[in-house]
Amino acid sequence: MADKIRVYFTVDTETSLGGAWRNALGPLPVSRTILGENGSRFYGVPLIMDILEQHRFRATFFVEVFCSYLRGAQEVRDVFDCIQKRGHDVQLHLHPVQRFYRDFVEGRGRREQDLMFQLSPEEQRDLIGEGVALFREFSGVAPRAFRAGCYGASEGTLRALRENGIVIDSSYNLAYLDRTCGFRERPLNVPRVLEGVHEFPVTNFQSVRAGAYKNLEISAVSVREILETIRLSKESGCRDIVLVFHSFSFLKNRDVRFENVRPDRIVMQRFRRLCAELTQMHDQVEVCVFGDLDLARVDPGQRNVVPALGWFPQAIRKAVQGIDHIPWI
Numbered sequence: 001m002a003d004k005i006r007v008y009f010t011v012d013t014e015t016s017l018g019g020a021w022r023n024a025l026g027p028l029p030v031s032r033t034i035l036g037e038n039g040s041r042f043y044g045v046p047l048i049m050d051i052l053e054q055h056r057f058r059a060t061f062f063v064e065v066f067c068s069y070l071r072g073a074q075e076v077r078d079v080f081d082c083i084q085k086r087g088h089d090v091q092l093h094l095h096p097v098q099r100f101y102r103d104f105v106e107g108r109g110r111r112e113q114d115l116m117f118q119l120s121p122e123e124q125r126d127l128i129g130e131g132v133a134l135f136r137e138f139s140g141v142a143p144r145a146f147r148a149g150c151y152g153a154s155e156g157t158l159r160a161l162r163e164n165g166i167v168i169d170s171s172y173n174l175a176y177l178d179r180t181c182g183f184r185e186r187p188l189n190v191p192r193v194l195e196g197v198h199e200f201p202v203t204n205f206q207s208v209r210a211g212a213y214k215n216l217e218i219s220a221v222s223v224r225e226i227l228e229t230i231r232l233s234k235e236s237g238c239r240d241i242v243l244v245f246h247s248f249s250f251l252k253n254r255d256v257r258f259e260n261v262r263p264d265r266i267v268m269q270r271f272r273r274l275c276a277e278l279t280q281m282h283d284q285v286e287v288c289v290f291g292d293l294d295l296a297r298v299d300p301g302q303r304n305v306v307p308a309l310g311w312f313p314q315a316i317r318k319a320v321q322g323i324d325h326i327p328w329i
Helices: 047-053 073-084 096-105 121-140 155-163 222-236 265-280 313-323
Strands: 007-011 060-064 089-094 145-148 192-193 195-199 204-205 213-215 242-247 251-253 262-264 284-289
Touching: 007 145, 007 222, 047 073, 047 089, 047 265, 060 145, 073 089, 073 121, 089 121, 121 155, 155 195, 155 222, 155 262, 204 222, 222 265
Parallel strands: 007 060, 007 242, 007 284, 060 089, 089 145
Antiparallel strands: 192 195, 204 213, 251 262
8 A cells, every 4th residue: 555656636616706806797606616507417516526436536625615705605515515425525725806805895995816825924824714714614624625726825825724723735736836826945746844734736747848837637638648647756756646627627618607618528538537547557546535644654755756748648638629629529
């Protein structure tokens, strides 16, 4: 077991303001972007869990809780119940802009600001504390892990997490550094203890373009690229791979209100194939969740490598993505 590589399926589980700052139509219901309701079927969290459970896998669902101020506590509580009753892991996700839009609706100033690390240390600490309290209300337990919306965290955010009793963060993402991700430590692609918090970066590989990174997001990279990254990471001594996708990854969205959507069958098939491949690799791979991870098993000194993939798998993926952009596919 000690020789296996740990793979974490992580799902950013969130709704959207739907352009509310400009169209005044209000935030989207969770049925659209979290449950993925389309016609009589659900292509969001319920389907993600269905596919995982066919292979006896679980995922960590990072659930955004500030949207409860806008959509109502019951909608968000139902999301927690849906995930927890099926034995999956729920952890904390925050988009400050959801909270700031609530304040705006109540007559306070306009703050279209969503990157946690850009806020003062005191405000980060207080917002995370507020998120922890909401999480407890909805789940009955305290969160153990956190991911910032838009990966918008930094070392300062980790200090605020530590002050609120959160021991794991998974906000670091090489592909978003100097864009929405504010960490100074770089390049980080394996677990490290930073500011007293166990940081589990979203796993990246080096793109063909010099200095560019690609994160392992199921809607953005191919199964071949994911498996090759796992193989090369394992060979280099890395033992932790963090995959990321969103509650709406199985939907092709054409507008900000999610009113013109279609099931993304290419991404769904990609996810099914990935789960099947990992099942076949059961002697090499262990699928884990952050909620019950034994941190003592995680080597904080494992070699920090960002695998470089050749041009061919990336070219094939881009061709497939071009096909997927055809509206009727």
